[in-house]
Amino acid sequence: xxxxxxxxxxxxxxxxxxxxxxxxxxxxxxxxxxxxxxxxxxxxxxxxxxxxxxxxxxxxxxxxxxxxxxxxxxxxxxxxxxxxxxxxxxxxxxxxxxxxxxxxxxxxxxxxxxxxxxxxxxxxxxxxxxxxxxxxxxxxxxxxxxxxxxxxxxxxxxxxxxxxxxxxxxxxxxxxxxxxxxxxxxxxxxxxxxxxxxxxxxxxxxxxxxxxxxxxxxxxxxxxxxxxxxxxxxxxxxxxxxxxxxxxxxxxxxxxxxxxxxxxxxxxxxxxxxxxxxxxxxxxxxxxxxxxxxxxxxxxxxxxxxxxxxxxxxxxxxxxxxxxxxxxxxxxxxxxxxxxxxxxxxxxxxxxxxxx
Amino acid sequence: xxxxxxxxxxxxxxxxxxxxxxxxxxxxxxxxxxxxxxxxxxxxxxxxxxxxxxxxxxxxxxxxxxxxxxxxxxxxxxxxxxxxxxxxxxxxxxxxxxxxxxxxxxxxxxxxxxxxxxxxxxxxxxxxxxxxxxxxxxxxxxxxxxxxxxxxxxxxxxxxxxxxxxxxxxxxxxxxxxxxxxxxxxxxxxxxxxxxxxxxxxxxxxxxxxxxxxxxxxxxxxxxxxxxxxxxxxxxxxxxxxxxxxxxxxxxxxxxxxxxxxxxxxxxxxxxxxxxxxxxxxxxxxxxxxxxxxxxxxxxxxxxxxxxxxxxxxxxxxxxxxxxxxxxxxxxxxxxxxxxxxxxxxxxxxxxxxxxxxxxxxxxxxxxxxxxxxxxxxxxxxxxxxxxxxxxxxxxxxxxxxxxxxxxxxxxxxxxxxxxxxxxxxxxxxxxxxxxxxxxxxxxxxxxxxxxxxxxxxxxxxxxxxxxxxxxxxxxxxxxxxxxxxxxxxxxxxxxxxxxxxxxxxxxxxxxxxxxxxxxxxxxxxxxxxxxxxxxxxxxxxxxxxxxxxxxxxxxxxxxxxxxxxxxxxxxxxxxxxxxxxxxxxxxxxxxxxxxxxxxxxxxxxxxxxx
Numbered sequence: 001x002x003x004x005x006x007x008x009x010x011x012x013x014x015x016x017x018x019x020x021x022x023x024x025x026x027x028x029x030x031x032x033x034x035x036x037x038x039x040x041x042x043x044x045x046x047x048x049x050x051x052x053x054x055x056x057x058x059x060x061x062x063x064x065x066x067x068x069x070x071x072x073x074x075x076x077x078x079x080x081x082x083x084x085x086x087x088x089x090x091x092x093x094x095x096x097x098x099x100x101x102x103x104x105x106x107x108x109x110x111x112x113x114x115x116x117x118x119x120x121x122x123x124x125x126x127x128x129x130x131x132x133x134x135x136x137x138x139x140x141x142x143x144x145x146x147x148x149x150x151x152x153x154x155x156x157x158x159x160x161x162x163x164x165x166x167x168x169x170x171x172x173x174x175x176x177x178x179x180x181x182x183x184x185x186x187x188x189x190x191x192x193x194x195x196x197x198x199x200x201x202x203x204x205x206x207x208x209x210x211x212x213x214x215x216x217x218x219x220x221x222x223x224x225x226x227x228x229x230x231x232x233x234x235x236x237x238x239x240x241x242x243x244x245x246x247x248x249x250x251x252x253x254x255x256x257x258x259x260x261x262x263x264x265x266x267x268x269x270x271x272x273x274x275x276x277x278x279x280x281x282x283x284x285x286x287x288x289x290x291x292x293x294x295x296x297x298x299x300x301x302x303x304x305x306x307x308x309x310x311x312x313x314x315x316x317x318x319x320x321x322x323x324x325x326x327x328x329x330x331x332x333x334x335x336x337x338x339x340x341x342x343x344x345x346x347x348x349x350x351x352x353x354x355x356x
Numbered sequence: 357x358x359x360x361x362x363x364x365x366x367x368x369x370x371x372x373x374x375x376x377x378x379x380x381x382x383x384x385x386x387x388x389x390x391x392x393x394x395x396x397x398x399x400x401x402x403x404x405x406x407x408x409x410x411x412x413x414x415x416x417x418x419x420x421x422x423x424x425x426x427x428x429x430x431x432x433x434x435x436x437x438x439x440x441x442x443x444x445x446x447x448x449x450x451x452x453x454x455x456x457x458x459x460x461x462x463x464x465x466x467x468x469x470x471x472x473x474x475x476x477x478x479x480x481x482x483x484x485x486x487x488x489x490x491x492x493x494x495x496x497x498x499x500x501x502x503x504x505x506x507x508x509x510x511x512x513x514x515x516x517x518x519x520x521x522x523x524x525x526x527x528x529x530x531x532x533x534x535x536x537x538x539x540x541x542x543x544x545x546x547x548x549x550x551x552x553x554x555x556x557x558x559x560x561x562x563x564x565x566x567x568x569x570x571x572x573x574x575x576x577x578x579x580x581x582x583x584x585x586x587x588x589x590x591x592x593x594x595x596x597x598x599x600x601x602x603x604x605x606x607x608x609x610x611x612x613x614x615x616x617x618x619x620x621x622x623x624x625x626x627x628x629x630x631x632x633x634x635x636x637x638x639x640x641x642x643x644x645x646x647x648x649x650x651x652x653x654x655x656x657x658x659x660x661x662x663x664x665x666x667x668x669x670x671x672x673x674x675x676x677x678x679x680x681x682x683x684x685x686x687x688x689x690x691x692x693x694x695x696x697x698x699x700x701x702x703x704x705x706x707x708x709x710x711x712x713x714x715x716x717x718x719x720x721x722x723x724x725x726x727x728x729x730x731x732x733x734x735x736x737x738x739x740x741x742x743x744x745x746x747x748x749x750x751x752x753x754x755x756x757x758x759x760x761x762x763x764x765x766x767x768x769x770x771x772x773x774x775x776x777x778x779x780x781x782x783x784x785x786x787x788x789x790x791x792x793x794x795x796x797x798x799x800x801x802x803x804x805x806x807x808x809x810x811x812x813x814x815x816x817x818x819x820x821x822x823x824x825x826x827x828x829x830x831x832x833x834x835x836x837x838x839x840x841x842x843x844x845x846x847x848x849x850x851x852x853x854x855x856x857x858x859x860x861x862x863x864x865x866x867x868x869x870x871x872x873x874x875x876x877x878x879x880x881x882x883x884x885x886x887x888x889x890x891x892x893x894x895x896x897x898x899x900x901x902x903x904x905x906x907x908x909x910x911x912x913x914x915x916x917x918x919x920x921x922x923x924x925x926x927x928x929x930x931x932x933x934x935x936x937x938x939x940x941x942x943x944x945x946x947x948x949x950x951x952x953x954x955x956x957x958x959x960x961x962x963x964x965x966x967x
Contacts, residue, residue, distance in 0.1 A: 041919075043918060045929075045932055046918075046928075046929030046930075046932060047929045047930050047931065047932035047933065048932060048933050049932070050929070074917065074918030074919055075918050075925075075929040076913065076917065076918045077610070077913045077914065078932075079610050079611065081610055081611070081613055082609050082610050082613065082615075082812075082816055082914075083819075083913075083914060083917065085613060086816060086819045086820060086823070086914075087917070089820070090819070090820055090823030090824065090827075091823075091827075092819075092823040092826065092834050094834060094835050094917030094918070094919060095917060095918075107611075107612070107613050108613075170492075175591070175596040215511075215513075215595070216513050216595040216596060217595060217596025217597065218592075218596060219588075219591045219592055219596055220588070220592065220931075221932065221933065222484075222931045222932065222933065222934050222935045223484075223487065223592050225737075225933060225934040226484060226487060226488075226737060226738065226934060226935060227487075227491075229737040229739065229934075230488055230491055230493055230494070230737070230739055231492070231493055232487075232491045232492055232493070241933055242933045242934065245736070245933045245934045246737075246934070248736070249735060249736040249737060342611065342612060343612055343614070346607055346611065346612065347424060347426060350426045350430070350599065350604065351424050351425070351426045353596075353597070353599060354425075354426060354429050354430070354433075354599060
């Protein structure tokens with residue numbers, strides 16, 4: 001009897017296992033279906049972008065070209081240079097286009113298709129936000145975020161941020177040379193138009209002065225917003241969209257736009273994709289002022305087409321980095337400089353961090 | 357009787373004989389073919405970039421490693437962090453595993469659920485939970501201040517925070533490996549020692565402890581190697597001052613697109629890890645794991661050779677001394693508080709063990725118990741105490757088809773890849789434990805290497821190989837779950853091999869021989885004798901393999917290109933601006949789901965065994 005029951009128990013388990021596998025497999029292996037004649041896949045940063053672009057960009061595009069072309073946004077790695085390189089090298093176009101930072105774009109010479117978008121809304125985009133292979137889409141700015149309940153005298157510049165005596169408060173900086181080097185130079189009195197080419201020696205000397213007062217070096221953007229919300233630190237530099245996420249929760253937090261460091265993300269086409277023609281139509285559509293205004297309603301990054309402000313509510317316009325008043329105070333990241341010096345900067349920065 | 361006779365007639369009187377080497381090694385073939393296709397070949401191709409600059413052979417990348425001290429220092433930090441993590445994990449996990457192994461079946465099963473809790477909270481949620489718990493305004497500091505123990509908040513975000521985060525993440529690995537070995541130890545052996553006059557200390561340290569060593573060795577090894585690849589947790593919880601080498605490699609791969617130099621750093625890490633593995637094998641006896649020299653195995657194990665024997669000798673003395681100290685201490689206590697027949701004897705060591713064990717359980721489950729209430733917050737951040745009460749974040753997760761699809765995919769990919777990893781790795785573990793193969797250390801090193809090479813490099817290498825295969829065979833590995841299953845199974849191989857080897861170490865081979873002598877064939881023996889006896893180890897191995905896949909982000913991001921969303925990827929995307937309580941809600945749902953699955957399985961098993 002015992003043996004029999006043991007056998008039946010096993011057969012139950014086996015049956016259950018086979019059943020589970022049978023249920024699981026179809027969901028695992030079934031490929032995605034395409035509804036339109038052409039489907040283009042574009043990489044975006046995901047998360048909050050999924051909703052903002054989904055509503056403001058993909059949906060109107062798909063409505064306009066109904067039946068002919070459908071755009072699908074997928075989230076890739078945060079800085080997907082290696083993914084783009086791998087896809088183009090192997091001609092495996094999982095993505096046809098990608099939203100890349102200008103820095104990532106510069107790291108991929110020869111991997112991106114010329115846009116050839118003259119005569120479209122691409123022409124309206126500010127010159128500094130585009131190249132022949134890059135159509136600027138949104139501007140993000142590193143600003144000073146601080147707790148208004150703890151910081152009685154808010155820092156108005158990087159010099160103030162570095163001045164721990166007159167502007168007391170627990171501080172955090174980004175554990176990465178980009179932004180941090182520029183901040184150190186501005187703190188040391190370098191005017192925004194003289195920051196590039198960066199004098200690394202001067203920057204590290206300036207960083208030496210604040211090193212012992214940096215309570216935490218943050219690594220992930222989400223970590224920075226979390227630390228402002230729970231008041232782990234009182235002030236830190238971070239991108240405006242992330243600080244906005246804290247302010248939107250009603251936390252006593254504000255940001256200082258003076259000397260903000262502006263970076264730009266834009267649309268690029270993966271070299272050799274067979275669907276480049278439709279991607280061009282998509283990028284031209286994305287450059288239109290109405291489209292840009294559409295997603296600004298969900299995401300506080302700055303539109304690159306100045307005409308977009310005609311369609312953005314005034315109070316919303318004040319939250320984005322390309323608002324004219326903020327743009328005047330901004331330092332636009334010089335990607336040509338970083339392209340050459342990135343290696344050296346990362347090595348030196350890491351060595352400096354490790355130095356006791 | 358007739359059955360037995362019939363069986364004999366069919367199988368003949370089989371007598372076990374050591375087979376020649378080439379035959380014995382056959383079960384190693386599937387796992388090595390699998391690894392060759394999915395790991396060695398792709399990764400070596402990528403690593404050849406490290407000896408090239410602009411297509412020509414050169415050692416520039418390797419020279420650069422030593423030009424500044426950044427890479428060596430970071431390597432040392434990585435080794436230090438991994439070493440301390442391992443040490444703490446092993447020391448803290450042992451009493452807990454012992455407590456579980458000696459507890460009654462029912463208690464043990466419910467306590468194991470607590471041990472496993474860190475597994476079901478994604479690494480992202482876990483790390484952010486600690487970020488809040490250990491924060492300046494976090495509950496721990498607030499309570500300590502409230503109790504008047506502290507004036508200023510404690511600063512945790514340094515080495516302390518890193519250790520807390522890492523030990524928490526890796527301890528289940530150590531506990532489960534040790535427990536699966538302890539379950540194979542015959543509880544009568546320490547009793548037998550006692551009847552021969554050994555006091556508690558001697559019986560434990562000279563009998564039980566040496567028998568449990570394979571679990572200790574395997575657990576320590578898995579924790580150490582896994583720790584080498586950590587970077588997000590130590591960076592965030594270390595306040596940014598702990599620079600792990602995995603992060604330097606990622607910077608090279610992603611920011612600088614310098615895959616050659618990334619390969620050079622990875623190779624430096626791999627070689628260092630293999631040297632450590634070799635020393636560990638010689639000195640502490642990885643052979644406690646692979647079972648060489650079982651005839652003359654001394655208390656501390658120890659492989660052949662001078663170093664091994666020396667290590668074993670020292671280890672033996674060490675164990676005797678500890679046993680002696682424990683017993684003298686016990687005698688001392690008895691002088692103060694003599695044993696009386698009217699009072700049942702409660703040994704002090706048991707009390708200590710339970711206190712340590714329960715403390716560890718509280719530590720392991722703390723972030724989960726933080727995550728559950730936080731998931732019901734009305735606010736938009738993880739915070740303590742949570743603001744208000746609502747199910748807003750559950751609605752978000754439930755209403756989203758992406759979350760649902762990600763959940764289904766993660767579970768299916770996890771189960772299938774774990775089964776695949778088991779199918780190819782378990783035979784290899786049998787061969788490596790049972791046969792004196794030549795070059796076993798080399799086989800072991802090769803099997804462990806998928807854990808040491810940083811995931812980002814594996815992901816890049818896999819992408820190129822998959823793309824190549826897709827071109828010729830039109831399978832569609834990229835962007836599909838099949839590609840994920842294969843990649844995850846490959847990552848799980850080392851866990852399965854090491855865990856199963858550890859349980860097999862104590863396995864009494866004569867039981868198999870007894871079964872054969874009674875006429876059972878090999879398959880029946882395996883199914884009815886061997887597998888049931890090492891059940892705990894097989895379950896642990898399956899669990900590790902499943903969790904490896906379930907919490908894996910890099911390959912999921914890279915190989916899927918964003919098309920096939922898994923839970924870790926969905927969480928990562930969602931955490932771009934902030935880690936929302938939505939992630940806590942998802943984690944809570946996973947916790948509830950997994951726990952109820954385990955309960956259900958346990959219930960069915962009990963019901964089946966009763967009938």
